[in-house]
Amino acid sequence: MIDIKIEKFQGPLNLLLQLIEKEEMDIAEVSLAKIADQYIEYIKITDKISPDDMADFLVVAARLLLIKSKALLPYLCAGEEEEEIKELENQLKMYKEFLEAAKGVDFLLGKKKFMFGREFNRKLILNNLNFFSPPKKLTAENMANVFKELIGGIRPLEKIKEEKLEHKISIEDKILSIRQMLINKIKFNFNRILQHAKSKTEIIVSFLAMLELIKQKDVIVTQEALFGDMEIMKN
Incomplete structure (x- = not known):
């Protein structure tokens, strides 16, 4: 996690969030604009940014923004905003899991540690004939059952819920x-x-x-x- 430096605080951004949530530091004294500016500068001077670090920053920044909004506008109900931030955390967690899985697949492809095999008729291949050579135990009944399962597993088309575009004001x-x-x-x-x-x-x-x-x-x-x-x- 990136270290930030603002008035009355210097250190990791997640530590700042912990202090604010424990009410050991006043959110009103924290400039979110300065934090954003420092992160942008960090991106400019860093060659490679870990997706984990970027995801963590987005979650912490979103929580800080929610806390500051509640402090400035206490009469607003923040239930929906908290649910949205929780959803953001879940999405970023899933994103990181996909990245880790992709790294594993990329590693295997790089090492060429994969193999796909099938039964084949050596004589037909040597003669270079265009001929379908199915596994010996495959029957018409087997194929019919497989197709039935595939068709049965297809989800019916669902009607997409109509959504109205919300007007955004700057x-x-x-x-x-x-x-x-x-x-x-x-x-x-x-x-x-x-x-x-x-x-x-x-x-x-x-x-x-x-x-x-x-x-x-x-x-x-x-x-x-x-x-x-x-x-x-x-x-």
Whole structure:
């Protein structure tokens, strides 16, 4: 696992996750952007990256993102997100198992330790005749039974469940939307933005857009009480 260096922490990324889950370190003090930047730099300077390391990083990064989202937006229900991360872990585990199996097959192919044999009629082969030479014990009944089993094992066609494509909104789109709202009104509550949100993803994107506007010094945000509504005002 890659070592990272941020404020108040230096070491393996999985250790950082353990400290945060044990509440020995505050997730609010962790910059996920800096962690991502360091991993990208690590990829650039490393010739070969182990698939195991990459899979482990994705799992840890996903859990850190979930924890930070819950801390920033505590009123969101994160049950679905936790299930999605668990599914990601299972998929990455399966991916690593396939990689290990592929390495084993590649090793055998490289050593040429494989052989496929069949009964054959030496006389016919020497005469170079195009003739089907089945095993001596094979009968028409055997072949009929094999075909029946094959046909019986074919799964019937299943109707694919219809899925609706979810509209995805970017941070840039949400920033533009907030700026347009500020043209008509000098200040308004953050909940006014959330009234039109159609998904949890859009709520998170709205929050990140607000943070970006604060960073650019385009808006001033105040909050009178902990977990209370936030008021956005044009700077």
